[in-house]
Amino acid sequence: MAAQSKIKANELIEPGDDDAVELAKRHLVQPWPYAGSVGNEARALIGEGNGIYITDGSGKRLIDGPAGMWCINVGHRREELAKVMYDQAMALSYNTPWYTMNAPSAELAKRIADVAPGDLSHTFFTTGGSSAVETALRFMQFYNNVRGRPEKKLILSRGGAYHGSTYLSASLNGRPRDRDWMDGADELVVKLSSPDPFRRPKGTDVAAFTDFLVDQFRDTVARVGAERIGAFVGEPVQASGGVIVPPDGYLKRIREICRENDILYVSDEVVTGFGRLGHVFASGDVFGIDPDMITFAKGVTSGYFPLGGVIISERLLEELRRSNHPDALFGHGLTYTSHPIGCAVALKNLDLLEEGVLAHTREIAPYFQAQLKTLEELPLVGEVRGLGLMACVECVADRESKDPLQLDKDVGKRIDAHCHELGLLVRPLINMCVMSPPLIISREQVDDMVAILREGISRTMDDLRKEGVWRG
Incomplete structure (x- = not known):
């Protein structure tokens, strides 16, 4: 007989509840899994959302950099x-x-x-x-x-x-x-x-x-x-x-x-x-x-x-x-x-x-793109590109060869891990970090997002240097 869950049918799992992790590993098949962990995996638990922010299972508030999956356009918790x-x-x-x-x-x-x-x-x-x-x-x-x-x-x-x-x-x-x-x-x-x-x-x-x-x-x-x-x-x-x-x-x-x-x-x-x-x-x-x-x-x-x-x-x-x-x-x-x-x-x-979010997006998009573009000052960054409120930071081993860091294909995940610790959720794509925040983001919040991303990339550069993966 299958082991019985500790959760009763009429009980809610609270954000951060360890039972959610246990149940996911035992019963949930995540999208895009690897064969070695399929059906035995728990991912970062998200408990709540409000505006451009989400709260993870430990209670840490994060800027929702990907807006869920390019989709939380008007923000979380819109009554x-x-x-x-x-x-x-x-x-x-x-x-x-x-x-x-x-x-x-x-x-x-x-x-x-x-x-x-x-x-x-x-x-x-x-x-x-x-x-x-x-x-x-x-x-x-x-x-x-x-x-x-x-x-x-x-x-x-x-x-x-x-x-x-x-x-x-x-x-x-x-x-x-x-x-x-x-x-x-x-x-x-x-x-x-x-x-x-x-x-x-x-x-x-x-x-x-x-x-x-x-x-x-x-x-x-x-x-x-x-x-x-x-x-x-x-x-x-x-x-x-x-x-x-x-x-x-x-x-x-x-x-x-x-x-x-x-x-x-x-x-x-x-x-x-x-x-x-x-x-x-x-x-x-x-x-x-x-x-x-x-x-x-x-x-x-x-x-x-x-x-x-x-x-x-x-x-x-x-x-x-x-x-x-x-x-x-x-x-x-x-x-x-x-x-x-x-x-x-x-x-x-x-x-x-139509009552204001589109106009706000058109007004803030140039600032969003310009602030992210400053990350090209970092030697790990090959290009920052984007349009509207979607952008990508592409990391390369060097700008001449544009080598996408073949020695470390998880550089995007490394940056995301540092950014998570600092208060920002990033969407990592191999050697890239994608940003597409809720359209209601303010200038001050753009500044916060870019500052965290800058620090996350800088910490990743330090990690790669220490490991001898990248000389920078």
Whole structure:
């Protein structure tokens, strides 16, 4: 017989309770585990959140540097959102989307259409970013089947990309460690280079690098055949790839090639949407493009409820309605599609964004980027880059070779550990530290965050020197 837990069913586990660690190790499978510790792992326990801060299991208050996972845009403990969740649950907690609908989802779809670029006018709601990307790709397949082009199904993606964890969305991912031990639909995906100016070939200026990326895209379409390529999926800023901000004009040029070759352009705004760059959507307002579809999640509810979606061009829907196959069924849906509580929370969250949070983000973003840029004074830092309220500090062994510290791939974790001790949660990515705080952060809090990060990097440099891993 399995050992009995010390926790009774009706007892709450308080923040810092050792029982939570015990139960996690015995019963909880964490996301992205290693085989050697799967099902026997406890991670940093977070007990509470308030504003831009969280409290860990020991009671230490930390700046929430990653905003959860790019998502706590309006901050923790917003009573307005909690109240909406309660009110909607008491009115209608759920309805089946197969043959009924609810009012919050219809209103939210209209609000989204009002601010989306181009002719994006209809939204299919999902449960998160992975299912949003999966939906966009399945819609592309359905669209081409109905139009009599069953061979037009290949998907263009890029190195450094991250688009999800479901089978098809994960197949697009361009980070090697994401796929080393995992299967994917490789026969459906064609990978292109990451638009990372920091990693451009030595001696190549940014303009020439941009031309290379565009030429590579055009040549790939010609080589593979436009008649076989259904979609290009790209983040406006590659988030989990290290906050890769593309060169000026690159996305517009890629959009034109897609339009010329009848390739659907899917802009993955799971991270950049709903305020991270100071606008509800960055595709049009920041990068000047009008995609055929936009996927979103995370910030749409500021992480208070799982919700995502894909916004679809009116043109695509009209073409389906005019087709010779009016009985063709888009056999796709989720139990929690258009969830009434999630949509109600998103409506209130959108109110908060439009009533001041977006304007504040646009005002403070230059200060945020400028203060983080001062960290390039540290010899371990190769580059600080970012846009809006998302940034990455990339550490290198030396700036000439840009060697990402091959002798110590956990340098990001080292920095995070020091920063945690000092009062800041960082998102470590191998040799990088990603920062994407709640959008309500103040100038004083930016200063605190940068000061802690500076000290955390400095302590890490000392550690590496003492261990002989890095001479600096």
